[in-house]
Amino acid sequence: MSTTLSFTVSDMTCGHCAKTITGAVLGAYPAAKVEIDLSAKRVSIDNAGDRAAVASVIEAEGYTPVAVD
Template sequence: MSNDQTLAFTVSDMTCGHCARTITGAVLAAYPAAKVDIDLTTKRVSIENAGDRAAVASVIEAEGYAPVDA
């Protein structure tokens, strides 16, 4: 399911560029039309045009990270 809502998560265990690329790649693999914006300084992941919050969180969790609603 695709929508125009922006989802935001804080991912405290995202610490480097590799983490950011891993999360971005996983989200885009599941939702090719998504727009992913990551701020490593604040550890915030913002995603537009993806699935519902729980489904997107599950994609991030599957990569070994712990997203929390932001």
């Protein structure tokens, strides 16, 4: 059973941002499933590491993820 990790990324403003975040997560977790809702600025990820590790991957690309429960 996988846990879905969700983040609000308020500085994700365009398709390029979404593609960058998706690529970074998949680079770290190739089996992950990444869903982006650009209008809501939400990133949802299945089959990845723990919340802090995934947030670090997104932060490394210059974004500020905020965990959503």
